[in-house]
Amino acid sequence: xxxxxxxxxxxxxxxxxxxxxxxxxxxxxxxxxxxxxxxxxxxxxxxxxxxxxxxxxxxxxxxxxxxxxxxxxxxxxxxxxxxxxxxxxxxxxxxxxxxxxxxxxxxxxxxxxxxxxxxxxxxxxxxxxxxxxxxxxxxxxxxxxxxxxxxxxxxxxxxxxxxxxxxxxxxxxxxxxxxxxxxxxxxxxxxxxxxxxxxxxxxxxxxxxxxxxxxxxxxxxxxxxxxxxxxxxxxxxxxxxxxxxxxxxxxxxxxxxxxxxxxxxxxxxxxxxxxxxxxxxxxxxxxxxxxxxxxxxxxxxxxxxxxxxxxxxxxxxxxxxxxxxxxxxxxxxxxxxxxxxxxxxxxxxxxxxxxxxxxxxxxxxxxxxxxxxxxxxxxxxxxxxxxxxxxxxxxxxxxxxxxxxxxxxxxxxxxxxxxxxxxxxxxxxxxxxxxxxxxxxxxxxxxxxxxxxxxxxxxxxxxxxxxxxxxxxxxxxxxxxxxxxxxxxxxxxxxxxxxxxxxxxxxxxxxxxxxxxxxxxxx
Numbered sequence: 001x002x003x004x005x006x007x008x009x010x011x012x013x014x015x016x017x018x019x020x021x022x023x024x025x026x027x028x029x030x031x032x033x034x035x036x037x038x039x040x041x042x043x044x045x046x047x048x049x050x051x052x053x054x055x056x057x058x059x060x061x062x063x064x065x066x067x068x069x070x071x072x073x074x075x076x077x078x079x080x081x082x083x084x085x086x087x088x089x090x091x092x093x094x095x096x097x098x099x100x101x102x103x104x105x106x107x108x109x110x111x112x113x114x115x116x117x118x119x120x121x122x123x124x125x126x127x128x129x130x131x132x133x134x135x136x137x138x139x140x141x142x143x144x145x146x147x148x149x150x151x152x153x154x155x156x157x158x159x160x161x162x163x164x165x166x167x168x169x170x171x172x173x174x175x176x177x178x179x180x181x182x183x184x185x186x187x188x189x190x191x192x193x194x195x196x197x198x199x200x201x202x203x204x205x206x207x208x209x210x211x212x213x214x215x216x217x218x219x220x221x222x223x224x225x226x227x228x229x230x231x232x233x234x235x236x237x238x239x240x241x242x243x244x245x246x247x248x249x250x251x252x253x254x255x256x257x258x259x260x261x262x263x264x265x266x267x268x269x270x271x272x273x274x275x276x277x278x279x280x281x282x283x284x285x286x287x288x289x290x291x292x293x294x295x296x297x298x299x300x301x302x303x304x305x306x307x308x309x310x311x312x313x314x315x316x317x318x319x320x321x322x323x324x325x326x327x328x329x330x331x332x333x334x335x336x337x338x339x340x341x342x343x344x345x346x347x348x349x350x351x352x353x354x355x356x357x358x359x360x361x362x363x364x365x366x367x368x369x370x371x372x373x374x375x376x377x378x379x380x381x382x383x384x385x386x387x388x389x390x391x392x393x394x395x396x397x398x399x400x401x402x403x404x405x406x407x408x409x410x411x412x413x414x415x416x417x418x419x420x421x422x423x424x425x426x427x428x429x430x431x432x433x434x435x436x437x438x439x440x441x442x443x444x445x446x447x448x449x450x451x452x453x454x455x456x457x458x459x460x461x462x463x464x465x466x467x468x469x470x471x472x473x474x475x476x477x478x479x480x481x482x483x484x485x486x487x488x489x490x491x492x493x494x495x496x497x498x499x500x501x502x503x504x505x506x507x508x509x510x511x512x513x514x515x516x517x518x519x520x521x522x523x
Contacts, residue, residue, distance in 0.1 A: 046094050047121045050074040052087075064092050073098070077121050080106045080150050084117070094121035102128065106150060110179060111135040114146075124151040132157075136179050139208040140164045143175075153179035165208045168237055169193045172204075182209040194237065197223030211238040226266065227251040233262075240266035248273075256280040257295065269297030277304060284340075284366065285313040285398065288326055300340075301329035307522065310344065314398035316353075317435055322521035323348040323361075331367075339367035348373070349521035354435040355381040355400065356515045369395040379403065380514050381430075381437040382476020385412045387508065388428065403430035409442060410506055411471070413478060415451045419458070421478060422504045423448045423469060440471040449502050450481055461502070 049055070053071030060066045067089040075082040075089070075096060085100035096119050104112040104126065115130025126148045134141040134148070134155055143161035148154070155177040163170040163177070163184055173188035184206045192199040192206075192213060202217030214234045221228035221235070228235075228251075230244035244250070245261035250271065260275030277293040279302060280286075291306035303325065310321040323344035331341045342364040350357040360375035371393040373379075379386045379393075388405035395401055409428035413421045426444030430437050446469040452460040462481070470482040515521045 045078060045121070046091060047089060047096050047119070048076045049089060050076055050081075060090070064090070066090055077119070078124065078150070080104055082117070082119070095119065096121075104128075104148075104150075106153070109137050110153070112146075112148060112155075125149055134177070136177075136182075136208070138165060139177075139182070141175075141177055141184075155179065163206070163208075165206070166211050166238065167194050168206075168211065170204075170206055181207075183207055192237070197221050197226075199235070210236065212236045215244075225252065226264075227253075230262075242266075252297065254281070254283070254300075255295075256282070257293070259293070271295040279304065287311040287313075288328075290326070299330045301327070303327040308344075309521070310342070312398060317399075319350060319352045319398075320518050320521055321348065321350050321362075333367065337367075339365065341365055341367075349515050349523070351515040351518050351521050352435075355379060355437075358510075358513055358515070371395065378510050378513065382473075383413045384437065384473070384476070384478070385510060385514075386410070386428070386430070387412075387510075399435050400432040402432060403437070404428070405430075408506060410504075410508075411440065411442075412507065412509060414509070414511075415453075415458070418501050419451055420501075420503075420507070420509065421448075421450050422502075422507060423450075423471060423481070424504050424506060425469060436476070437473050439473065442469040442471070444468070446483070447504055448481060448483075449504060450478070463502075 049067065049069070051072060051074040052069035054069070056068040056070070058066050058068055069087045069089055071085070073084050073087045075087065082096070082098060082102070082104050084098035084102045087096055087098040089096050098117045098119070100115060102114045102117045104117065106112070111134070112128060113131070113133045114128035117126055117128045119126045127145070128148060129145045132143050132146045134146065141155065141161060141163050143157040143159070145157060145159060147156045157175050160173055161171065161175045163175070170184070170186060170190070170192050172186035172190040174186070176185040178184070186204045186206065188202070190201040190204045199213070199219065199221040201215055201219040204216070204219070205214040206212070212234055215230060215232055218231050219229065219233070228242060228244060228249065230248040231246040233242065233244035233248065235242045242264045243261070248260070248262040249256060249258045250262055250264055257271065257273060257277070257279050259273035259277040262271065262273045264271035271294065273293045275291055277290050279288040279293065288302070288304050288308070288310050290304035290308035293302060293304040295302040304327070305325045308323055308326040310326050312319045321344060324346035326342070326344045328340055328342040330338050332338050343361070345361045348359045348362050357373065357377065357379045359373040359377035362371055362373045364371045373391050373393075377388065377391050379391065386403070386405060386409070388409045389407040391403065391405045393400055393403050405428035407426065409425050411423040411428070415421060423442060423446070425442035425446040427442070429441045431439040444467065446466045448462070448464050448469060450462040451458050452462060464483050466483040468484040470484060471478055472480040472482070515523070
């Protein structure tokens with residue numbers, strides 16, 4: 001019986017010893033694993049040492065263990081891996097300092113290089129210094145020092161940086177690159193250099209995927225065929241499409257276009273502008289303005305509407321034209337020579353110091369410098385009103401040279417509230433000197449009613465008919481009427497005013513429609 005009890009106790013002792021041995025092996029394995037495998041530190045894994053040629057354990061100033069790693073160092077943490085020549089690894093702080101040929105990889109597309117890195121595994125923030133290069137697909141960022149948030153994939157620099165993307169090279173003093181959004185934010189001395197242009201800005205955002213720049217401050221672009229300025233807007237550098245606003249200006253070296261907002265597609269040669277639009281053509285001394293405009297570069301043409309106004313400048317006077325719509329296009333004549341043809345539609349009004357006009361529509365040819373007016377046109381020159389079915393003003397050196405009225409030409413000037421000098425005929429040619437009308441020739445079916453004055457009093461009435469009439473004008477007033485070819489007429493003494501004053505057929509007085517100052521063209 002005692003022998004049986006002894007054998008059982010030996011068996012129990014053997015089993016207990018075996019269990020303790022297994023437990024000891026497991027504890028050693030766990031202890032070993034705890035040194036070489038990732039662990040949780042306040043919810044974050046510790047930095048994991050994958051490989052190093054040499055691992056030397058030293059103590060820091062606080063007496064804590066520090067791993068000095070030398071040769072082919074490879075580390076890993078969360079979603080990044082790190083290679084370098086040497087490093088100091090602080091397991092207890094979950095931090096690492098890496099030296100020489102530092103290379104950080106994140107995902108399949110992002111690589112970060114530098115001479116030195118400090119990385120904190122708790123905050124997942126890295127400070128990289130010395131010959132820093134960040135590569136994200138086709139985007140390369142170069143600088144001397146960068147702060148990189150590996151968790152949010154945000155890189156920042158504060159002392160000059162350069163980004164290359166496609167054909168664009170972007171530089172600035174301060175920059176932030178949001179990797180996940182493919183978006184870079186630049187500030188202070190921002191510059192984009194492209195083979196076709198150079199852009200300077202105070203503040204800019206740049207999308208590296210779409211290659212689009214967004215401006216939030218004063219921005220200038222200088223190119224081979226176009227210059228731009230704005231204080232807000234965007235520019236698609238890949239497709240050459242621009243949208244500008246806030247003091248926006250586009251200069252294509254032929255015209256300068258400004259407005260509250262501008263849109264321009266370089267490849268299509270098409271642009272639009274909204275609000276306070278101004279198109280300046282310095283070569284021809286003209287300005288066209290309005291609140292909406294579109295423009296095509298080739299063949300060149302534009303349209304302006306909504307308070308549209310055309311202004312032509314000259315040394316002594318300027319001409320102002322308003323219409324509902326003003327347009328211009330490039331025309332090629334039979335000899336293959338290009339010239340511009342401008343048109344104005346609906347409610348045309350013209351004001352200049354020496355003459356004013358109104359009509360429904362008109363055209364202006366830059367080839368022969370002729371203004372052609374249609375649909376009940378009226379011209380006022382000093383005291384004289386001229387009307388006809390249609391008319392043309394021939395100009396030279398931006399001044400009126402002669403005037404032609406076609407069909408039903410009529411001249412009227414006011415004597416007093418009830419009496420008017422009147423001359424009519426089939427056609428009329430008026431001649432100008434220094435923009436002042438001095439002679440008028442009327443041809444075909446001439447008729448006239450002319451009041452002879454002595455001072456302020458009417459001394460007689462000259463009524464005549466003849467084939468042709470010549471009128472001389474001095475200082476805006478009719479000084480002499482010459483009746484040519486078989487004149488028939490009478491000179492009668494003045495008669496008291498009657499309910500039916502003397503009127504030639506077709507008489508009208510449009511003084512209420514006359515623009516007497518520049519702003520009257522918008523009435």
